[in-house]
Amino acid sequence: MFFKGSRYQGMGTYTVTAADGRMILVVKPPLPxxxxxMGYHARKEGQRLDHxxxxxxxxxxxxxxxxxxxxxxxxxxxxxxxxxxxxxxx
Numbered sequence: 650m651f652f653k654g655s656r657y658q659g660m661g662t663y664t665v666t667a668a669d670g671r672m673i674l675v676v677k678p679p680l681p682x683x684x685x686x687m688g689y690h691a692r693k694e695g696q697r698l699d700h701x702x703x704x705x706x707x708x709x710x711x712x713x714x715x716x717x718x719x720x721x722x723x724x725x726x727x728x729x730x731x732x733x734x735x736x737x738x739x
Contacts, residue, residue, distance in 0.1 A: 656713040678722075686718050686734035698724050698733075705735045 651657045660677045667673055690701060698712035706714060712724060718736035721727050 652710060654708065654710055656717075685736070687737045688735050689732045690735055692731055692733050698727065701733060701735070706738055 656679045657676050660679055662674050662676050664672050664674055690705070692701075698715050699709040702712040702715055703709040714736050715733060716722065716724055716727065718734040719727055719730065727733060
């Protein structure tokens, strides 16, 4: 269901009931990594997180690790952030 290396890979699921009675299967949110940062990148206009992940982490799909390092649940939360913390490579 999720690509290899996804932050959701291997996370459990549970069911919630919507207001209209439908049962919805959802994925448990992952706990953020607590590895800290090895440095910061001064973001320029137009730079995307997948580009930064490819540059620093050698994996464009690891953009979520940038989110974790910057205490952001979703990438859009970093859209206006000028300095992006870069986590250490695995």
